[in-house]
Amino acid sequence: MSQAWETVIGLETHVQLRTRSKMFCGCSTSFGAPPNTQVCPVCLGLPGALPVANGAAIGLAVRGALALGCTVHPKSIFARKNYFYPDLPKGYQISQFDQPLATQGSLSFLSPERGAVTATIVRLHLEEDAGKSIHDRFPKATAVDLNRSGVPLIEIVGGPDLRSPAEARAYLQTLKQLLEYIGISDCDMEKGSLRVDANVSIRRAGETALNTRTEVKNINAFSFVEKALGVERDRQIALVESGGSVSQQTMLYDAKESTVRPQRSKEESHDYRYFPEPDLPPLVLTPEFVAEQQSELPELPGQKRERFMAQYALSREHATVLTASRAVAEYYEHVVRAPAEPQSAANWVMTEALADAKDHQEQLRVSPAALAQIIALVKGGTLSNQAAKRVFAEVASKGGDPRTIAESLGLVLVADTNVLAAWVSDVLGAHAPEVGRYKNGETKLMAFFVGQVMRASKGKADPKLAQRVLEEKLSA
Numbered sequence: 458m459s460q461a462w463e464t465v466i467g468l469e470t471h472v473q474l475r476t477r478s479k480m481f482c483g484c485s486t487s488f489g490a491p492p493n494t495q496v497c498p499v500c501l502g503l504p505g506a507l508p509v510a511n512g513a514a515i516g517l518a519v520r521g522a523l524a525l526g527c528t529v530h531p532k533s534i535f536a537r538k539n540y541f542y543p544d545l546p547k548g549y550q551i552s553q554f555d556q557p558l559a560t561q562g563s564l565s566f567l568s569p570e571r572g573a574v575t576a577t578i579v580r581l582h583l584e585e586d587a588g589k590s591i592h593d594r595f596p597k598a599t600a601v602d603l604n605r606s607g608v609p610l611i612e613i614v615g616g617p618d619l620r621s622p623a624e625a626r627a628y629l630q631t632l633k634q635l636l637e638y639i640g641i642s643d644c645d646m647e648k649g650s651l652r653v654d655a656n657v658s659i660r661r662a663g664e665t666a667l668n669t670r671t672e673v674k675n676i677n678a679f680s681f682v683e684k685a686l687g688v689e690r691d692r693q694i695a696l697v698e699s700g701g702s703v704s705q706q707t708m709l710y711d712a713k714e715s716t717v718r719p720q721r722s723k724e725e726s727h728d729y730r731y732f733p734e735p736d737l738p739p740l741v742l743t744p745e746f747v748a749e750q751q752s753e754l755p756e757l758p759g760q761k762r763e764r765f766m767a768q769y770a771l772s773r774e775h776a777t778v779l780t781a782s783r784a785v786a787e788y789y790e791h792v793v794r795a796p797a798e799p800q801s802a803a804n805w806v807m808t809e810a811l812a813d814a815k816d817h818q819e820q821l822r823v824s825p826a827a828l829a830q831i832i833a834l835v836k837g838g839t840l841s842n843q844a845a846k847r848v849f850a851e852v853a854s855k856g857g858d859p860r861t862i863a864e865s866l867g868l869v870l871v872a873d874t875n876v877l878a879a880w881v882s883d884v885l886g887a888h889a890p891e892v893g894r895y896k897n898g899e900t901k902l903m904a905f906f907v908g909q910v911m912r913a914s915k916g917k918a919d920p921k922l923a924q925r926v927l928e929e930k931l932s933a
């Protein structure tokens with residue numbers, strides 16, 4: 458694609474908050490219940506039913522805002538967003554409009570093209586989810602499930618700061634990691650608890666004004682983010698290069714066809730006829746409440762990464778891998794405290810432990826204490842690296858004590874010089890020509906002799922000790 462164009466992307470991310478009950482009623486939010494079994498007069502929108510805001514959801518939203526460095530406003534207003542849709546029986550959604558919960562935060566992430574980038578978070582507000590239209594349950598008819606109607610969401614509106622589809626994906630990944638760390642959502646795109654819409658426009662390289670944008674919706678899997686935005690960017694560039702112009706509209710992404718098609722002319726925001734929700738008082742947050750939410754925040758991923766680099770002398774790359782999830786970071790620190798030398802622990806966690814977890818539903822199956830013991834057995838010369846990996850696999854699948862397992866598998870290295878001396882004699886006796894060459898100065902043959910001893914011992918010889926015995930015998 459032409460280098461003359463720059464892509465401008467801003468993401469609006471909807472995140473389902475991890476609460477047991479809905480935003481304005483006591484109905485359950487659990488996923489997968491039979492249709493329309495988790496509903497009441499409030500979330501069905503029956504006349505006369507009154508909403509009451511869910512305090513737990515407000516707390517989680519405030520935590521999200523604080524983690525994103527937003528200013529949390531002591532007073533915000535719930536507003537009605539009016540529109541017609543079959544899955545919205547009330548005819549409006551309760552959201553926040555001109556006085557949102559929080560504004561002006563930021564998210565730093567690693568762009569694949571530009572390195573470290575700090576993107577603006579314009580606002581973060583609370584709202585309720587709508588119901589769901591189901592098109593494949595009855596032939597020629599659409600059904601509506603209102604279980605999701607009224608589920609608490611936050612909408613995180615990012616500024617137009619992203620410059621490529623790949624960058625949008627990196628931003629979203631970093632946002633998801635942060636939200637998972639602070640535990641306010643499970644961020645499961647397949648269950649609809651993390652949804653993203655994207656505003657996309659293009660401009661000539663060097664231009665600073667923003668051109669007409671489209672909104673891309675229906676990106677329902679993480680892997681589609683980059684594809685969908687790439688398709689829309691390419692469509693806009695082709696359109697403008699052929700003399701057309703981009704019109705403001707909503708585009709629906711079709712993952713099967715890898716295309717976008719227009720949904721409807723984009724309503725201007727005033728078409729929603731927002732007005733303050735008359736059934737809810739202003740949302741007033743005391744400084745004590747906000748401070749309490751602040752105190753519930755754990756160490757954030759970026760802070761943890763910097764600390765790992767300083768405290769354990771790890772490279773940025775290693776610290777990034779080890780802090781990718783809170784569970785892995787905590788596991789690593791337990792191994793180090795067991796204790797184990799930090800870099801060895803990092804190597805083992807990043808290779809064996811993460812590979813094993815990938816094959817077993819992300820379960821870290823070897824306890825930190827057992828992994829620290831395996832590392833110590835290698836350091837102490839009891840196990841070769843190869844043998845240690847076998848012990849790790851055995852402990853992962855069956856559990857047990859690493860040392861006992863190493864012995865039962867016959868993997869403990871032989872460090873008895875008498876036994877080693879016998880293998881060394883056999884090897885030297887069988888390779889008289891090489892011994893002669895070695896004695897004439899061809900010292901690089903040492904590696905060959907060590908290899909032969911390892912072979913004779915079926916891998917059980919301690920290689921360092923074997924070399925020492927070989928040197929002694931060859932210099933005699």
Ligand SMILES: [Zn+2]
Pocket residue numbers: 479482483484495496497498499500501607
């Ligand atoms: Zn309800």
